[in-house]
Amino acid sequence: MSKPNFDDVLNSLRKVQDPDLKQDLVSLNMIRDLKVFDDGKVTLRVVLTTPACPLKEKIKNDVLAAVKSVASVTDVAITMDAEVRRPGANAGNAAGASAGTVGGGLERGIPGITHIVAVSSGKGGVGKSTVSVNLATSLALEGAAVGILDCDIYGPNIPTMMGVTENPKLLNDPVKGEVFIPPVSHQVKVMSMGFLVQGDQPVIWRGPMLHNILNQFCTRVEWGKLDYLILDLPPGTGDVQLSLAQMIPLSGAVLVTTPQEVSLQDVRKAFNMWEKVKVPVLGIVENMSYFTGDDGKRYHIFGQGGGELLSKKFNTKLLSQNPLVAQIREGGDEGKPIVVKDPASESAQLFRDLARKVAQEISLLDAKAETTPQLEIGRF
Ligand SMILES: Nc1ncnc2c1ncn2[C@@H]1O[C@H](COP(=O)(O)OP(=O)(O)O)[C@@H](O)[C@H]1O
Ligand SMILES: [Mg+2]
Structure with missing residues (x-):
């Protein structure tokens, strides 16, 4: 032969x-x-x-x-x-690269982190944190190295939703000084701005303070090598969100909304914000889309079709439509995202699909920016 x-x-x-x-x-x-x-x-x-x-x-x-x-x-x-790749040496958004306000190498990205993805919403209570934890955990379940950073200083509930009770450990690094070691839960490294806030102290999210905190998260947290870092942004589109979006070199943003018009108006604002800072919107997640009654019928409690309408208007994808399910809330309260609490459930499958789509959208963006690939095939 x-x-x-x-x-x-x-x-x-x-x-x-x-x-x-x-x-x-x-x-x-x-x-x-x-x-x-x-x-x-x-x-x-x-x-x-x-x-x-x-x-x-x-x-x-x-x-x-x-x-x-x-x-x-x-x-x-x-x-x-x-291999989660990052195109070019100075990938990241133009706004991040030109923000010029953050020192410590942030404009070149966070060392070791390939993609930073923001989860944002025009307003609170639409399920942004729920989407963030399930997205992060799903990516980890697929085998990616993942971290989640809770930037929602007004309601930092990512540690609770991820089941993290202990604060990050502080270690003394001979070069960097004191560094944070993020706790790991469901194979995801978890950091929260809430870890840095003492008790009921009010947080002043302005200028140098914001700059300082962000710098700490990006340079003094031992993230190690991460394929994806998911950011749970504070809700809304005000100055704080804008500063965050400009300071952190993001690969893209996912927008969470509920189907009703009020929420959609907020998402419109969010779209404009991302456009301003030149961060690509990867797509929309419509949360609490419907509720399935005991009779098996779908009830569209918060209206219907909003996500689809927006995705068409803004020429972006409707990545997922997630139902309102008691188990999702329970999972959040118990510190077990639904994708680990009940992996076989429809909701878990929808979140797993969402994560694959987000990863796919990022790969597509990378491909657009990719320079000529080099062949590495050895003859045998
Ligand atoms: N699809 C869903 N089904 C049931 N409960 C949900 C769903 N999405 C979010 N929740 C619950 O609604 C509340 C608000 O969600 P959360 O993720 O904290 O919103 P946000 O971060 O936008 O303020 C939480 O108690 C959460 O568990
Ligand atoms: Mg939240």
Whole structure:
């Protein structure tokens, strides 16, 4: 039996496209460690742009079919892997890069963190924190390295929702001085601005204070290597939100709304804010969309169709429509996001889907900004 031809195998892979990125896997530098053995066995690693890729199975099957079609191939072993990439050396939003108000290297991003994603809403109580914790936990369940930062100083409830009771540990780093070690829960590193607020002290969120706190979170927290850092922003679109959006180099923002018009008006403002600071909006999450009664019927308590309307108006995606479910609130109170509390539930599945879509949107943005990929295929 003859050994399969290496170039034939490689060329077969050039015909497999990433359905999202619309390029072949070889050009996208997704094929690594390709080896062709004398006995006809082929081994390779497919490196996706996110472990939360919704098309993982399809891509794997397409690769398998392509390689199997090459003459003399007897067996194919594919390892699915992921590397969350950041395009260019100075990725991040233009506003973050030009804010100029933050020292300590923030304008170049936070060392070790690939993507920072803000979860925002025009007003409070729409489920922003609920979406944040379920998004972060879902990404971690997909295998990504994830952190969550609670920036909602008025209602810092991320630690409660993540089930974190202890404060971050303080360590003395010989170079950086005192550093915070974030507690880990549900495989997510958790930090909250609330950790820094003592008791009932009022927080002055202005100028140097804001700058100071942000700097601490970005330079004095030992995040380690993170694929995604999820930020739960304070609700609204005022000065504080604007400053935060400008100071932190964000990859994108997710907007949470409820279906009714009042909430939608607030989201409109949020859209304008993100446009101003040049942060791409990844899409809209419509929360508390409906309630399913004991009779099995869906009741649209807060109206219907708002999220869809907005997504059309602003030319963005409606990423998810999540129902109003008692278990979601209970999970929040218990410190167990629904995706870990009841992974098989419809709500959990919807949040898992949402996380994959968010990861996908980020990969797509990256691809747009990507420079020419370099091939790393060694001949064997
Ligand atoms: N889809 C949902 N179903 C049931 N309860 C929800 C849902 N989303 C949020 N909640 C609950 O509503 C309240 C407000 O949500 P929260 O995430 O704290 O909103 P925000 O951060 O926007 O103020 C919380 O008690 C939360 O558990
Ligand atoms: Mg909140």
